[in-house]
Amino acid sequence: MGILSSLYTGVSGMTAQGEALGVIGDNIANANTIGFKASRAEFQDIISKNLKGIVGGNQIGRGVKIGAVNPILSQGNIDATEKVTDLAISGDGYFKVKGSDGESYTRDGSFHFDREGYLVTNDNQRVQGFSTDEKGNIVNKMTDIKFPRALIPAKATKELKLDLNLDSRMEPTKKFDPADPYSTSHYSTGVEMYDSQGNKHLVSFFFNKVNDREWEFKGLVDGKEITGGEEGKMSEVAAGKLMFTVDGKLDSQETTSTNFNFKGGALQDQQVKLNFGDAIKDGGKGLDGTKQYGKNSDLISWHQDGAAAGTITGLSFNDEGTLTAVYSNGQANDLAQIALAKFENPEALFKVGNNRLKESRDSGTASVGAPGAAGRGKLFAKSLERSTVDLATEFVNMIQNQRGFQANAKTITTTDELLNEVIQLKR
Incomplete structure (x- = not known):
């Protein structure tokens, strides 16, 4: 009897509308879930009854079903936070994480460091990224992101660079005496350096004018710090001379002796390059570095490349996803870079x-790389991506599906009344 099919048609409508309400309910429930993408139920009709075979037309539908529930992959709002391990993606891509159930992907960047130093999600999945080599350069090696808790090693000074002005108005009247260096020099200044064990040493440089275009320098430290030195006396660790052009530019520099042999088990005969700037005879133009001008002698700037041993005092991400550690010795090293995965069909990823x-057959294989490369999204540090759920839209959809459910229920009650009329025919 044809009227019976309308019962099943109404049931299919109620089932589909109920499942659609479930999708809406899930969206509303996840309105505050970080990185959540709202989904949409998409309906399909069920195969129809043909009244005239394959001729076409004259078909009666058999109801409806949920054909697909697809996420709407729009960009969520990026909100700034104060947590250094919060990361947000703007554009395509997913964070790659790894745990007991293998590799998976997420847009939720609310990470933190666990007690072992690993960067993890809230359910303890380890965040994946690219490691760095000994020089802090990012290398193409995927690994768990982790910060080291051990001391970073000390680094001996290999170069001391000084940028000075030596007063050309000085008369070459003083003869340097290491027993009374300050009174017998035209100019003196002090800089710091480190031995191979990371111990800091103050090196005092003394400059004496020899003639109109030549200066001599001596580098001295406290004798108790040098092998063979005497406590209470200054010991010479470096000596050399500087030559200038007639216009006061550095013409050449020469280090005639070095004696960086610090005590305490440090490396003996430590090689330290003394650099006073860009000399013309060294292939430069004499534009940078030490000068001889008619103004008071002064140390303009100095730099050395050594460091003491240090522990981590702070961690931070930049907008390229690079994790940088700041150490107690003032050094800053890159530890790793966040990896982003991109899919050809991200809508088919399996929740x-x-x-x-997780990756599925229809999603395609993950293409993993650096943020901002090959179409991958950009990262924002100290930020989180909010849910894409629009509550106003969801409530409108809820009303629409509620009315659809009620209308299908009305189909069933109406059919029931008609069947009741058929039953009454016997009377």
């Missing part, structure tokens, strides 16, 4: 809960 998704 596994906890804001995570």
